[in-house]
Amino acid sequence: MIAFPNAKINIGLNITNKRNDGFHDLETVFYPVKIKDALEVVESSEMDFETSGIEIPGNPDQNLCLQAYNMLRKDFDLPNINIHLHKNIPIGAGLGGGSADAAFFIKLIDNKFDLKLTNERMEAYCRKLGADCAFFIQNKPVFANGKGDEFEDIEIDLSAYHLVLVMPQVHVSTAEAYLGVKAQTPKHSLKELIKLPLTAWESKIVNDFEPHILKNHPKIAALKKELKSAGALFSLMSGSGASVYGIFEEEVDLSFLEKDNLVFTDI
Numbered sequence: 731m732i733a734f735p736n737a738k739i740n741i742g743l744n745i746t747n748k749r750n751d752g753f754h755d756l757e758t759v760f761y762p763v764k765i766k767d768a769l770e771v772v773e774s775s776e777m778d779f780e781t782s783g784i785e786i787p788g789n790p791d792q793n794l795c796l797q798a799y800n801m802l803r804k805d806f807d808l809p810n811i812n813i814h815l816h817k818n819i820p821i822g823a824g825l826g827g828g829s830a831d832a833a834f835f836i837k838l839i840d841n842k843f844d845l846k847l848t849n850e851r852m853e854a855y856c857r858k859l860g861a862d863c864a865f866f867i868q869n870k871p872v873f874a875n876g877k878g879d880e881f882e883d884i885e886i887d888l889s890a891y892h893l894v895l896v897m898p899q900v901h902v903s904t905a906e907a908y909l910g911v912k913a914q915t916p917k918h919s920l921k922e923l924i925k926l927p928l929t930a931w932e933s934k935i936v937n938d939f940e941p942h943i944l945k946n947h948p949k950i951a952a953l954k955k956e957l958k959s960a961g962a963l964f965s966l967m968s969g970s971g972a973s974v975y976g977i978f979e980e981e982v983d984l985s986f987l988e989k990d991n992l993v994f995t996d997i
């Protein structure tokens with residue numbers, strides 16, 4: 731059985747409070763995009779985990795797909811499987827790629843082995859793996875708060891626009907991003923700002939990670955400027971970075987960008 735975990739972008743991100751458990755409360759809008767990995771599971775006599783595509787840093791035993799499998803195995807009688815993950819979603823990009831893999835893996839195992847898990851139960855498993863992970867169970871645009879794992883439905887549809895995402899040769903770890911940020915109550919709630927017409931979003935809808943990440947990584951700051959100059963109605967770093975997206979009214983020629991950037995169009 732095969733699944734295609736997709737990435738997300740954050741449209742706005744306010745860090746509102748530093749919690750006592752080492753995490754932060756935030757407000758964000760998660761929007762699914764079409765940049766995808768491929769994940770295949772087949773039943774087998776022995777456990778095996780293989781990857782291809784972009785190299786994943788860290789110990790393969792700690793891959794979120796395996797962590798998800800080990801967690802499910804504690805509660806269900808599951809057979810050995812072979813997992814193949816083809817990695818295409820950039821890592822350290824603020825695109826939630828690892829979280830997407832884990833959530834889609836749980837949905838795939840539920841489907842393949844007929845576990846009959848509800849969305850709520852799958853989201854509960856996801857929350858144990860990472861703050862971003864639960865979003866990918868329902869995988870639809872939402873306003874999120876708490877650790878980024880409590881959701882409210884919102885009306886938002888960007889399908890009339892051209893979304894472009896650029897990933898520079900810069901890697902920002904999520905932990906690094908949170909270390910440099912100061913929590914504060916935003917002047918206007920993102921839940922209200924997101925209702926404004928898209929042409930009014932620029933400078934009102936912000937990402938609280940941007941000030942320090944753009945300062946420490948001038949390549950990301952330069953990219954954001956370039957997308958603006960190319961006519962983006964709105965552009966923002968996604969999550970903790972390093973990727974930056976632009977929302978354009980028309981298709982845009984980005985051949986002027988430096989060749990070492992990864993560019994995804996019509997995401």
Ligand SMILES: C[C@](O)(CO)[C@H](O)COP(=O)(O)OP(=O)(O)OC[C@H]1O[C@@H](n2ccc(N)nc2=O)[C@H](O)[C@@H]1O
Pocket residue numbers: 740743752753754755756758824826829859860861862863876877878904905908969970
């Ligand atoms: C930056 C975002 O992508 C925005 O959507 C997410 O908040 C990150 O979520 P994630 O990658 O799933 O994060 P996790 O793997 O759960 O946590 C990594 C580290 O980020 C910090 N962290 C994460 C989420 C959160 N709400 N507050 C935090 O302070 C913690 O130091 C944590 O140890």
Ligand SMILES: Nc1ncnc2c1ncn2[C@@H]1O[C@H](COP(=O)(O)OP(=O)(O)OP(=O)(O)O)[C@@H](O)[C@H]1O
Pocket residue numbers: 786787788789792793794795815817820821822823824825826827828829831832862902903904969970971
């Ligand atoms: N399936 C996986 N895909 C990618 N990274 C994984 C995976 N499993 C575990 N990881 C670990 O998670 C780290 C970062 O993952 P991810 O791509 O989600 O980060 P990100 O781009 O910063 O996204 P975000 O901050 O939005 O969650 C990697 O460095 C890797 O060690």
